[in-house]
Amino acid sequence: xxxxxxxxxxxxxxxxxxxxxxxxxxxxxxxxxxxxxxxxxxxxxxxxxxxxxxxxxxxxxxxxxxxxxxxxxxxxxxxxxxxxxxxxxxxxxxxxxxxxxxxxxxxxxxxxxxxxxxxxxxxxxxxx
Numbered sequence: 001x002x003x004x005x006x007x008x009x010x011x012x013x014x015x016x017x018x019x020x021x022x023x024x025x026x027x028x029x030x031x032x033x034x035x036x037x038x039x040x041x042x043x044x045x046x047x048x049x050x051x052x053x054x055x056x057x058x059x060x061x062x063x064x065x066x067x068x069x070x071x072x073x074x075x076x077x078x079x080x081x082x083x084x085x086x087x088x089x090x091x092x093x094x095x096x097x098x099x100x101x102x103x104x105x106x107x108x109x110x111x112x113x114x115x116x117x118x119x120x121x122x123x124x125x126x127x128x
Contacts, residue, residue: 028049048074052077054080054085097121098121100121104127
């Protein structure tokens with residue numbers, strides 16, 4: 001086999017292997033309401049790297065994490081603007097989730113952290 005043909009064949013095999021295994025999901029941003037009618041349905045759909053942007057309002061629901069993010073791709077549940085959305089509670093059962101800009105109301109336990117809820121964050125939020 002000629003050197004050029006050998007190089008071309010090697011390069012073609014490398015390209016096939018490289019590109020066939022390199023497909024990765026892009027991080028998505030979902031809105032509530034908009035893409036989802038409830039925060040929990042958005043959280044249930046979110047994958048590592050995704051963001052649930054929540055508009056201001058009172059949401060009569062308690063939020064429970066559905067899956068973990070990763071150290072490099074957290075799952076974000078964020079207020080869409082400076083007006084804090086209000087929820088009835090928050091439960092972390094998965095790792096690498098960040099909640100940012102909420103008002104968390106509850107007459108009992110406002111936030112709970114289960115065994116899998118490590119490396120979670122609550123930022124810029126109020127507790128009532």
